[in-house]
Amino acid sequence: MNQNTMIQMLVMPSPEGGRYQATEVAKPVPGAHDVLVQVKASSVNRGETQSVIKHKDPQAKPLVTGIEFAGIICEVGKDVQNWHIGDEVMTRSPAGFAQFALASEKSLMKKPSSVSWLEAGCIPNVFITAHDALVTAGQIKTAKNVLVTAGSSGVGVTGIQMARFLGVEQVFATTRSDQKMASLKALGATAVFNTEDPAWVDQLLAFTGGQGVDLIMDQVGSSLFDANMKALSLGGRLITVGRNAGSMATVNLDELARKNASLIGRTFRTRTLAQTQECSRRFDEDCAKGVASGAIKAILDKSFKFTELDQAQAYLMSNGQTGKIAIEVS
Secondary structure, three states: OOOOEEEEEEEEOOOOOOEEEEEEEEOOOOOOOEEEEEEEEEEOOHHHHHHHHOOOOOOOOOEEOOOOEEEEEEEEOOOOOOOOOOOEEEEOOOOOOEOEEEEEHHHEEEOOOOOOHHHHHOOHHHHHHHHHHHHHHOOHHHOOEEEEOOOOOHHHHHHHHHHHHOOOOEEEEEEOOHHHHHHHHHOOOOEEEEOOOOOHHHHHHHHOOOOOEEEEEEOOOHHHHHHHHHHEEEEEEEEEOOOOOOOOOOOOHHHHHHOOOEEEEOOOOOOOHHHHHHHHHHHHHHHHHHHHHOOOOOOEEEEEEHHHHHHHHHHHHOOOOOOEEEEEOO
């Protein structure tokens, strides 16, 4: 390997699903408005992991993965003005499972000195996702209470903290494990409900005087849809950001109309680069101080070397974690 090459973890197809392979490739060259980052840390994310699992076609090309990373700028494009070599940054940008990666200057956020590299590598995707769902789509400033489903997930633990930071009076969360309840309450959840208990929605409604919740950020999908609709207040907003338990659900349109409720889907897959960058800017504007102070922090469950990505993703899919699984690159 020479100064013009680097190691990147590429996903190779196999009958059992994609497998990561350390591969020597050319080091990227920044365009006019790009920077080259020496990657220090990244993290695994469920949506991307599900794509890796499905990578079975032997004729398919290797996948390039890693949708977020943190590191040090080592090169800047000729028209970059506000960022410099040596700046410590974090970003929601592709190809982060590598020693070096490109990012557009408009996608960058400053890494606070109070945040470790492993924490910074876990921030961009889930923090921006939670902010986009709660603030932009969910209009959180008009909500007196919020429900975050799958509260122990990366987006979940972030959403609980973010809702608290943004001033929500009551923040509820769900889990399927009694053992995770205490940790979610410690993050700021007013009450945590086990969705394995058939009475969990009634318990939640009791907390709200029968009114329900104004805003739900859901990552579960089909199996929780009916319960979410029951838990929603009149005029409430159900934001679907994940469908980990399935993507198909039957909607009672009469009930949706009776509640004057809003059902809103959010994804980054169909957004332009400019739209995604705007989401990053909004999050940074609203929450940078909260991240720097530790009011909203990355909750790290476990870390792996970037040559151990297969193990990291297997652990993610075991659902045993609370928070994020970090990837140490250098």
